[in-house]
Amino acid sequence: xxxxxDAFDLHILKIVQANNLATHRAIAEEVNLSTPAxxxxxxxxxxxxxxxxxxxxxxxxxxxxxxxxxxxxxVESEAIEQLDAVKHRFFRCPQIQQCYYVxxxxxxxxxMSVKDMTEYEALTRSLFFEAGNVKHFYTAVxxxxxxxxxxxxxxxxx
Amino acid sequence: xxxxxDAFDLHILKIVQANNLATHRAIAEEVNLSTPAxxxxxxxxxxxxxxxxxxxxxxxxxxxxxxxxxxxxxVESEAIEQLDAVKHRFFRCPQIQQCYYVxxxxxxxxxMSVKDMTEYEALTRSLFFEAGNVKHFYTAVxxxxxxxxxxxxxxxxx
DNA sequence: CGTGAAAAATGTTTCGG
DNA sequence: CCGAAACATTTTTCACG
Numbered sequence: 164x165x166x167x168x169d170a171f172d173l174h175i176l177k178i179v180q181a182n183n184l185a186t187h188r189a190i191a192e193e194v195n196l197s198t199p200a201x202x203x204x205x206x207x208x209x210x211x212x213x214x215x216x217x218x219x220x221x222x223x224x225x226x227x228x229x230x231x232x233x234x235x236x237x238v239e240s241e242a243i244e245q246l247d248a249v250k251h252r253f254f255r256c257p258q259i260q261q262c263y264y265v266x267x268x269x270x271x272x273x274x275m276s277v278k279d280m281t282e283y284e285a286l287t288r289s290l291f292f293e294a295g296n297v298k299h300f301y302t303a304v305x306x307x308x309x310x311x312x313x314x315x316x317x318x319x320x321x
Numbered sequence: 322x323x324x325x326x327d328a329f330d331l332h333i334l335k336i337v338q339a340n341n342l343a344t345h346r347a348i349a350e351e352v353n354l355s356t357p358a359x360x361x362x363x364x365x366x367x368x369x370x371x372x373x374x375x376x377x378x379x380x381x382x383x384x385x386x387x388x389x390x391x392x393x394x395x396v397e398s399e400a401i402e403q404l405d406a407v408k409h410r411f412f413r414c415p416q417i418q419q420c421y422y423v424x425x426x427x428x429x430x431x432x433m434s435v436k437d438m439t440e441y442e443a444l445t446r447s448l449f450f451e452a453g454n455v456k457h458f459y460t461a462v463x464x465x466x467x468x469x470x471x472x473x474x475x476x477x478x479x
Numbered sequence: 480c481g482t483g484a485a486a487a488a489t490g491t492t493t494c495g496g
Numbered sequence: 497c498c499g500a501a502a503c504a505t506t507t508t509t510c511a512c513g
Contacts, residue, residue, distance in 0.1 A: 173384070183375055197500085200499075211383075215379060219375050220374040221373065225326075228474060237400075256475055258478075259468060265464060268459075303423040303424055303427065307408075308421055309412055313378045313418060314440050315379055315381055315418075355481065355483075356483095356506090357507095361480090
């Protein structure tokens with residue numbers, strides 16, 4: 164929060180969070196600004212890290228990665244060293260899309276994208292059993308991805 | 322999976338999943354193809370829905386001190402009607418970024434982005450208590466977002 | 480289907496307010 | 497810091513292998 168964002172910035176963010184391929188002209192028209200103004204603001208927000216990434220999102224079904232699995236993991240030791248080791252292991256696994264370190268009964272929540280249960284089972288072995296420091300884990304299979312987004316509410320509903 | 326994707330397509334997907342602002346020329350160079358070839362493949366994958374969205378991802382910290390909260394929700398009735406009502410309610414809530422309908426003890430897993438605990442508490446009231454059909458819910462606060470991505474493994478690790 | 484060179488559109492830079 | 501016009505890219509189109 165080192166940066167101050169005005170109403171124009173927030174409006175632009177709202178747009179590019181939904182579609183970052185929108186042309187500067189189209190954005191400029193919607194927010195009532197000139198093309199270079201929009202370009203400057205986008206460039207600033209990208210260099211300052213307000214916008215931290217620009218990505219395409221693909222449908223899992225289309226590339227053969229079919230199942231989404233949500234795993235709650237509890238660790239044995241919460242010593243910093245051990246915890247960092249676990250975090251790194253999770254971070255480096257491509258099938259783990261998201262990993263949150265959380266309060267409460269579980270220590271980690273993982274969101275994974277795997278091809279099938281066979282692949283998942285193999286991963287549980289290498290990630291949870293063999294690697295150590297995992298007390299127990301609870302697996303939930305996603306039957307329906309009701310909503311999948313990275314959008315952050317800005318403006319009126321923020 | 323109506324479409325067949327060749328090695329070039331997968332390679333391109335890998336790139337744009339990390340950065341969809343990469344120029345066609347840069348992509349072409351990396352995958353050893355001509356610029357228009359890359360353009361055609363991208364256009365095809367977008368029209369066919371393999372690439373289903375192109376978005377900017379913003380840092381939550383930069384748009385107001387935001388917290389990520391993971392909620393497990395169990396419903397009373399799993400009748401289709403009631404379930405759809407709940408899904409729609411969750412889908413329409415801007416603070417709910419992700420919603421999965423899952424097997425197991427909980428019925429839904431929600432990933433929420435809220436400004437503070439006050440906002441979260443207000444949402445729990447309107448989403449869980451007043452709206453009905455929610456048996457119980459379990460709240461976990463994310464202390465650290467270890468990994469946050471929508472990337473799907475393609476190619477060698479898929 | 481992929482390639483390479485033209486046209487159209489987009490993004491960027493330079494200025495003066 | 498914004499906006500208008502010149503400038504440089506990129507994207508697209510098209511004829512051809």
